[in-house]
Amino acid sequence: MDLSYRLRLLIVVLSIGVLAGGGLLFKQLLLPDSFGDYGPYRADAITEAALVPIRHGTNTSCFKCHSHEAKFHKKGRHQTISCEFCHGTYADHIADDKKIGTLPVKKEKEITTLCLRCHNTEIKARHEEVIKTVAMPNHLKDQTVKITHNCNQCHYVHAPLKYIIRAKQITGLMEAGS
Amino acid sequence: MMDRRSFVKKVLNGTIAGSLYLVWPMGGDSLEIPEEIPGIKGKDYDILHQEFAFIVDVTRCIGCGSCCVADKREYNVPDGNYRTWVERYVKGFSDQIYVDSPHGGLDGYQHPRTDIDEKIRDTFFVPKLCNMCKEAPCVQVCPVGATFISPDGFILVDEKRCVGCAYCIQACPYSARFLNPVTKVAEKCTWCYHRVRKGLLPACVEVCPTGARKFGSMKDETSEVYKILKGPGVLTVLKKEMGTFPALYYKGARREVI
Incomplete structure (x- = not known):
């Protein structure tokens, strides 16, 4: 009688342990790698968001080659207007410092x-x-x-x-x- | 009547004035919009010690829609969805407010509103984008942890985790989110996080011709946003009563703006 009570207790404790351990292991398997580095989310998602390709350059990046336009654009009343607004994005024109396409005039x-x-x-x-x-x-x-x-x-x-x-x-x- | 001597004199004067003009700077405005966020490019980005702020100056917005165009081009946003948009507020003399935003302001505002019968008291443009709330409702409701506040204060979306349940779209008090019909991800404006990390300004700030959109670091005491936020001017946030504590501030926004 006494033995069977202890055995039953052992079985209960063991099964709770196995369930909890298995659950934790299962959770660990399901959780993505960098989960929880900063909070309850995947920290790698920050890096991924930072690696989205840039499509707009700056006016300075356009002026590097287009020095004739730069001469007037920088001094005139339109100096604050972005080249890319009228002409199109830098990424459609230049990739890896090489011209890849012509922007429509x-x-x-x-x-x-x-x-x-x-x-x-x-x-x-x-x-x-x-x-x-x-x-x-x-x-x-x-x-x-x-x-x-x-x-x-x-x-x-x-x-x-x-x-x-x-x-x-x-x-x-x-x-x-x- | 003019004699030959005075004629030659005047011609010479004109020539000198003309050539001076060629070397003299043309009367450009002193409005200078910086192209980069200082202190980020070429350095290690310390994600735990960053704070950024965005200021929209409603009094300077002319509703040209440059920001919307730049935003669409930067992210290839599908038609009919807007990460940022410009609203036109028209206030009649009966204090009735009319708000419209055709194509999110993507085509600019080429025509005045013709469907308003009463006399118009006032009209202004209000650019809208993600408010980057410090207590973000969209983060609270996400069941899979796909949207989160990064340590540097940006609300970002994990495209790989998002299941497209659209809870966040309903939760956002500013309607800044939308379900991308192509990727089925609940997207939103990220203040161009990928550009900021490389020291560039968000695309909409970059192209704004009047300086109505300002972005900068609050850790940099020389930045324009730092000076404005610490200065005496009145700044407001949208839907303050919601308790979301946005990092997007409006300068010159009137009571009617919601």
């Missing part, structure tokens, strides 16, 4: 559409101190040019006031001389 009406993304007076909430806006086609009428003109026929897109200031200086000279 924006033409005619596409340029006007791009300009009006920001410079459209019709959209309120664009403050004078942040950006200069124009109403189309009123701006073209005011400047007495054809309303079919595109923005880049007067404004150099990288430094929008380059030609304007120059033209004013030339016409100013003529006005003074007449």
Whole structure:
């Protein structure tokens, strides 16, 4: 009687031990390697997130080769505009310091559409101190040019006031001389 | 009437002025947007001692949608899903608020709203993205530990563990998450973690032309976000009453913004 009680107790204790041990082992098998290094998640996921390939460069990375555009872009009013916004991403153009593709060049009406993304007076909430806006086609009428003109026929897109200031200086000279 | 001498003089003056113009810097704004986060590139990244903050300046946002375009390109986000988006708030004189965000602001805002009958009192743009909450509801509800707060304060998604149950999508008070229809992973903005680790600014900050989006390290006392956050200006967070303690702050956001 006494023996069988002890035996039963031993069996119960042993089976709990086996179950707990087996459970722990099973859990260990199921848990990913780096689980719990920082918290209840896989620490390797941080490394994986950090290794996502970069697609956008910086303006400096574009200017390394495109020095002609850089000369004007850095000085003009458009200096804060990212090259890649209009032209496309760095990763589509360069891989391992080699050219892998040509970025499309924006033409005619596409340029006007791009300009009006920001410079459209019709959209309120664009403050004078942040950006200069124009109403189309009123701006073209005011400047007495054809309303079919595109923005880049007067404004150099990288430094929008380059030609304007120059033209004013030339016409100013003529006005003074007449 | 002008004699020959004064004509030649004026022409010469003009030539000198013109050539001066060529070497003189064109009147660019003093707005300078840094391209890199100092102190990260080329050094060992100490993941346990980092803190970052993101500031959105609502008063400077012009709703051009550059950030949305950059974001889509950086991650190849499928159409109809947005990691970041720009909302347009229109306030009528009856204090009625109209909010819209066509294509998440991806195409910019080319046209004004025509469906509003009343006179418009005010209108402004509000860029939205992941708030990187210190008490993140999405992390709490994830049943498989696929979304977590990394030691440097980023909420990241473990793409290999995510089962796509979308609990986090329901839990996020800012609607920052979506189920990627291609990978079936509940994705969200990561503040471009892969760029930050290499010392680059998030793509949306990089392309913002007006400096409406600012990002930087709070451990760097010279960074712009440090100066703004420690400075006297009023900053707000979205849905403060939710107790999520976001690391994304808004400058100049009005009461109507939710």
